[in-house]
Amino acid sequence: MAYKKLSDLTTRGQNWNIQVKVIRMWDSVNPTTDELISLDMILMDEQGETIHATIWKNLIDTFRSKINEKSIYAFSNFKVVESTKYRPVSNEIKIFFTYNTKVKEIKGSSEVFPEYCFEFATMDTLEERAEKDTQCSDVIGLLTQMKPVETRITKRNPQPSYIREIEILMPEGDKIKITLLGKFAYFLTEDVIGSQTVLIITSMMVQRFSGLCLKSTSATRIYIDLDIPETQELLDRNSAEETLPKMGSIDRSNQGTLEEHMFYRRRTLEELTTMRHGNQSDQDGKSEEAPKIIQQLCGKRLIFRFKLNDNNLTFGTQNYAVKRTFVPDDRLEMLYLDNKAEEELMDDEVDTVLMKKQNMPDRKSQNNNV
Template sequence: MEYTTLKQISRDKNNSKVKVRVLRMWDAINIANNHDLLSLDMILVDEEGTLIHASIRKNLAQIYHPQLNEGSIYTITNFLVEENKGNYRPVYNKFKILFNSITSISKFSGFDHSIPQSQFEFADYGTIASRCYDTTYLTDVIGILDYIGAIEEIKTRGRLTKLRNIQLLNKSIQTTLWGNTAQQIDDDFYKTNKGPFVVIVTSTIVKTFRGDYQLSSTFATKLYVNLDIPEVAEIRNKYTIVHINVKELLPKGLPKIQDVKGVLWCERCKNEPKFAVPSYRIQVQVQDETGSTTFILFDKGAEKIISKTAKELAEMQQEILKLDEKILPKEIQKIIGNEYLFQLHLDEYNLKYGKENYTVSKILEMEISHRQNDSSKVEEHQDTMEEIVRKSKKDKYIASQKKRNRRNIC
């Protein structure tokens, strides 16, 4: 019986026999239900370089798992082929292989260099942007390792879990590695070996934080360093420097720092930090000829239009804030009345639930129609700001009343 290529398989074609290599294998876990096993999943590749996702359901996983190893080649028969319609697809293929109780697998004992030992679907920056909060496909990325964060432990869904942040130089996209994936990096390797280190991170999902794209690992995520493939060689050859230092960072995150009787206190670390780094989160009411809504500016956008970092502004305002914490700095007030061209990030809360707090991802044009905001202008717009605050409080009160009424109805 001749082998069927992965491009030739279909739901209508029975008794196919494929010869494939298991590239990657992982347990799919139901984190919402006590971390129960859902399935054993794999990515397979044939001699044509075609990738396909294969899955073995929970009740059969314990039978087939001992027979399968990453990197090995197998002949597989009597499997099901179904359309790949779900989310979190690790490869681009309209079909998916499903093992059943009569599926037969036979390990190929010799060497066969015609079947690739590794294969990825690397996403460029445009693809990454298009997949933000779209979990149809998982995303593979490649780049020079810039830094490694320390492993942290945080509580999520009532469980302690590990996380580690790394960053790749290309487009400087931060990647958060969760659970066991955080431990796929050997710290000593980077300390004792010279770079550059070209890192491949597979099967991530794309999110945003403060207007920047970020990647987050999944159960399917694997890490590879300086793999012997053309894509890695091409990136390494672009860097003529002999050694790249991989920066080691303290645990990342945004813990709240409180001033307790003149002493800084971090509730998350249960410690007294030596210093705290201020950051921006500015909520602004904006309008054009069609209506008004609310935008949220974080550090990059806020710094661009205020021309000061949050740290600089905090130091300038220190004495004033001691008198009244509610005073809005004049540097922020001066943006009132100016017109800007904003690029926004819309997430599911905006698109699905109609929330109107839109995150500004970039300011494309500064002060399209500049209005000189001297001190008299600031005072002129102070009334507008007070009206916005009153409207915000009123909206919160109405929303609260609606929720209370719903509870009464239920």
């Protein structure tokens, strides 16, 4: 049977026959509902060309048992369509399996195909892909920082989600932050701290949040110190002392339940306005009509989470960035006030005991005086 090259495929027709190696496989899952969407693969032919293939949810049971990662197959009677979103490889077309798709395993020719396939992105490429959902990105770099796993709860997803933030040093010398979600948050352990570690992380989306950053997807795969030339080049280029990974700290304001968020670092307005240094800038006395979104809040009783910046703390500027609002819960408010009063009472008791100890004469000095 004559097989077509992947570069010969087009979106016209369905009678294609290809011989390919399954480089990677993964379940695509809805991150909000954890619902299975599809079974996906990256396929490679003998010429090194790659393509993304998808098996929709209703056909997964038909094909999953017939296909294994790293094996070679002849596929026929599939559909070729344009690939418009979340491409794990830089191919503008992709393959859809149908009810009529034929699968035949090919034995004995695995040495023709490479073991791995990556498309490492540079910093310039990541800049071009920022906030776009067309192309996923692979990166390689030395791990420089890793934070503990965090638990977060959002309004969109009330179920606890697990994340770990890391930082890598890319081959060009740029550092970039990466957020690992779900099961990937636990892929790295603290054993990597203190030793040079080269990470390869695939199929991530590029975002802008306090600078350029990356986020894992269902298609992500993580490799540690993989034995490929790029790994050794990174190690040879960077000294061990300067690139040893360190453990970072997490932002506690994002931890726990929504109720716990409301009381984290609770401050009064008076306390906020005094959290500033000297050199308060002069105010010009001008005022503007409140924006519509502010007018809608007027008359409501809310809890605000503020973000203090250098202008607040250094120059005394009293314009505050609101990161989030909460609707107060009277029961939780009373519990918070009771706990706060109890803590203040305990502090007063400790202060009283310390003062008594300071005022008590030393017995040894009294005996000497006698």
